[in-house]
Amino acid sequence: MAMGNRLGAEFIGTFWLVLGGCGSAVLAAAFPSVGIGLLGVSLAFGLTVLTMAFAIGHISGCHLNPNEGGGLHPRGIARGPGEVTVPPTSAPSSSVLAIR
Secondary structure (H helix, E strand, C coil): CCHHHHHHHHHHHHHHHHHHHHHHHHHHHHCHHHCCHHHHHHHHHHHHHHHHHHHHHHHHCCCCCHHHHHHHCCCCCCCCCCCCCCCCCHHHHHHHHHHC
16 A cells, blocks of 8 residues: 555545544533533544544554554554654644644
8 A cells, every 4th residue: 555545544644633533522511411421431432543544554553542553663664664654744734634
C-alpha cells in the first residue's frame, strides 16, 4: 500500500477517534443532564476504535496512537520501518482539526 494511503488512513482514524471519543467525554462533562455518563464515554471510545479497525485496519494497521506505532519498532514487533506507518505529524494534525 502506498505511503500516502497509509497517512491518509491514519489521519482519518485519529480524527474520528478524537471527534467521537473525546467529543463524547466533553459532552458528558459539560452537559451532565444529557445522560451520557461513564458508560457512554467508554462505549464511544470503544466503538470509534472498532469502526476504524474495520475501516482502515487493512490499509495502515490502525495505529491511532502515535506512541503505539513508535513503540512497535524498538521492541521488535514491527520488522521494518515500512510496517510502522504513523508519522509524527499525522496524529497531532488530525487531532487539532477534530478539536476545532
